[in-house]
Amino acid sequence: MNPFVEQHRDEIGCVLSCFDRVVITGTLPDICHARAMAGYLGGRGIRLFDYAHWAEPLRDEIRANADRLAAEAGLEIEFIRKLKAFRKEDRVQQILAERGDHPGLVHIFSAMEACSSYRPWHDKASGKTFFKPISGKCLHYYFYFIDAQFGLCYVRVPTWAPFRLQVYFNGHGWLARQLTQAGIAFDTADNAFLHLADPAEAQRLADSLDATALHRHLDAWARRYCPVVRHFRNGVHWSFMQVEYATDVVFRRQATFQPLYEAIVRTAVHVVKAEQVATFLGHKLNANFQGEVGNDFSTRIQGTRIRHHMGPASLKLYDKAGIIARVECTANDVSFFKHHRHVEQRNGERVFKLAPLRKSIYSLGDLRQLMHAANERYLAFMACLDNPDAAQKALAKMAAPVKIKGRSYRGFDLFLDPDYRLFLTLARGEWSISGFRAGDLRAHIAGLTPARASYLIKRLRTHGLIKKVAHTYKYFFTKLGRRVVITALVMREYFVQPSLVRAAL
Numbered sequence: 481m482n483p484f485v486e487q488h489r490d491e492i493g494c495v496l497s498c499f500d501r502v503v504i505t506g507t508l509p510d511i512c513h514a515r516a517m518a519g520y521l522g523g524r525g526i527r528l529f530d531y532a533h534w535a536e537p538l539r540d541e542i543r544a545n546a547d548r549l550a551a552e553a554g555l556e557i558e559f560i561r562k563l564k565a566f567r568k569e570d571r572v573q574q575i576l577a578e579r580g581d582h583p584g585l586v587h588i589f590s591a592m593e594a595c596s597s598y599r600p601w602h603d604k605a606s607g608k609t610f611f612k613p614i615s616g617k618c619l620h621y622y623f624y625f626i627d628a629q630f631g632l633c634y635v636r637v638p639t640w641a642p643f644r645l646q647v648y649f650n651g652h653g654w655l656a657r658q659l660t661q662a663g664i665a666f667d668t669a670d671n672a673f674l675h676l677a678d679p680a681e682a683q684r685l686a687d688s689l690d691a692t693a694l695h696r697h698l699d700a701w702a703r704r705y706c707p708v709v710r711h712f713r714n715g716v717h718w719s720f721m722q723v724e725y726a727t728d729v730v731f732r733r734q735a736t737f738q739p740l741y742e743a744i745v746r747t748a749v750h751v752v753k754a755e756q757v758a759t760f761l762g763h764k765l766n767a768n769f770q771g772e773v774g775n776d777f778s779t780r781i782q783g784t785r786i787r788h789h790m791g792p793a794s795l796k797l798y799d800k801a802g803i804i805a806r807v808e809c810t811a812n813d814v815s816f817f818k819h820h821r822h823v824e825q826r827n828g829e830r831v832f833k834l835a836p837l838r839k840s841i842y843s844l845g846d847l848r849q850l851m852h853a854a855n856e857r858y859l860a861f862m863a864c865l866d867n868p869d870a871a872q873k874a875l876a877k878m879a880a881p882v883k884i885k886g887r888s889y890r891g892f893d894l895f896l897d898p899d900y901r902l903f904l905t906l907a908r909g910e911w912s913i914s915g916f917r918a919g920d921l922r923a924h925i926a927g928l929t930p931a932r933a934s935y936l937i938k939r940l941r942t943h944g945l946i947k948k949v950a951h952t953y954k955y956f957f958t959k960l961g962r963r964v965v966i967t968a969l970v971m972r973e974y975f976v977q978p979s980l981v982r983a984a985l
Contacts, residue, residue, distance in 0.1 A: 505646055506646070507642070508715075632649075651725075671800075720841065723814060726807070749786050815836040918934055941955075
């Protein structure tokens with residue numbers, strides 16, 4: 481059980497982890513890039529300069545299909561002139577309030593948006609003709625519909641080759657239908673489950689979302705809303721574009737949850753540093769990382785929210801419906817996450833190594849595990865922020881001297897500069913994943929000799945703050961050690977530094 485959940489077991493009603501917002505892109509391998517398009521047309525005896533004449537009938541086919549679907553459903557296609565000033569989701573919710581949530585086509589939007597395209601180019605020097613990728617604009621259709629299995633979805637269809645599709649669904653909407661079919665009672669509010677009759681079975685169902693079944697649905701939607709896919713032999717390749725995975729901790733009483741949540745979120749914005757953000761997301765922060773790492777705190781109508789971001793991934797903590805703490809891991813590029821898998825080398829050799837996650841929808845199971853682990857690490861960190869009694873006991877234990885075999889080892893005092901620098905060094909997030917050695921302390925604490933580093937390791941072990949990995953020289957934090965390190969960060973960032981600033985003024 482997660483330390484945060486265990487700590488508040490009596491106040492928590494249920495915990496559920498589930499995919500939330502999922503956006504998937506569909507590309508046609510036959511024409512997905514300039515070289516593939518040139519090969520496709522060349523194989524059919526079509527000149528590259530006739531690209532537009534070849535694409536126009538396909539464009540007309542998509543338009544005719546949209547008109548036919550609208551007529552069959554008794555809808556009018558709504559053209560959006562100013563995308564920035566218009567929220568499609570709000571309009572769809574208005575329509576749903578009138579029509580209900582029964583399966584079927586809900587609405588169709590159309591808009592002129594940017595799209596990928598190709599320009600034929602003849603190089604006089606080489607005598608070769610090829611395509612140059614360009615960005616243009618074409619009409620796009622948004623087909624909003626309710627699927628019997630996935631709930632509210634949309635398919636975004638461009639009317640110009642290479643016809644890159646975009647599909648959206650919400651994991652909570654999919655799970656609600658699975659719970660209904662399984663006969664498990666539940667209550668929802670604002671895209672979250674307030675109550676579950678069988679939380680364990682609900683979690684099992686949430687984890688049962690299968691890539692193969694998802695693939696079948698995606699192909700069916702593509703055939704229905706983008707009929708030109710039937711012209712391409714290799715079908716559609718589906719990959720993740722944007723994914724959100726949420727862990728909801730539902731409290732029984734708002735009066736218990738709100739003060740706790742406010743204390744956690746306002747403390748976390750001060751004490752969570754770049755190294756911790758990297759650790760939550762399963763990374764080590766090093767000099768090679770070129771992206772942005774940081775925290776954002778915002779107050780919204782719904783409440784406060786904190787966001788920790790690293791490159792294309794982030795972790796968010798916010799309250800839902802006044803009694804739910806939602807931890808949400810998001811990724812705009814799922815290859816940010818790494819895991820051990822088989823990788824085929826350029827020489828054809830197949831090796832098992834740490835590598836970026838594939839973007840294919842068949843990485844669904846691995847993606848779920850990686851994002852769930854990120855949420856779990858963040859929740860465990862929260863457990864060290866919200867229990868002042870436990871923090872005081874931890875500080876008292878580490879401050880007291882310990883005697884072993886007649887030798888006394890003094891405690892640690894966070895107000896002494898050497899001890900404080902030691903704990904700030906230990907707070908480096910990457911060591912929570914890979915552990916640390918005495919040499920790592922010497923590399924980050926100036927002037928630390930090998931003998932002194934070994935003595936510090938011994939003091940940390942005797943006070944129960946770290947433990948040694950068997951048959952190695954690596955050390956990891958104990959539960960007490962993690963709490964002490966986080967308390968050190970809290971004291972420095974939340975209490976000591978503000979006091980020093982006020983004193984200076």
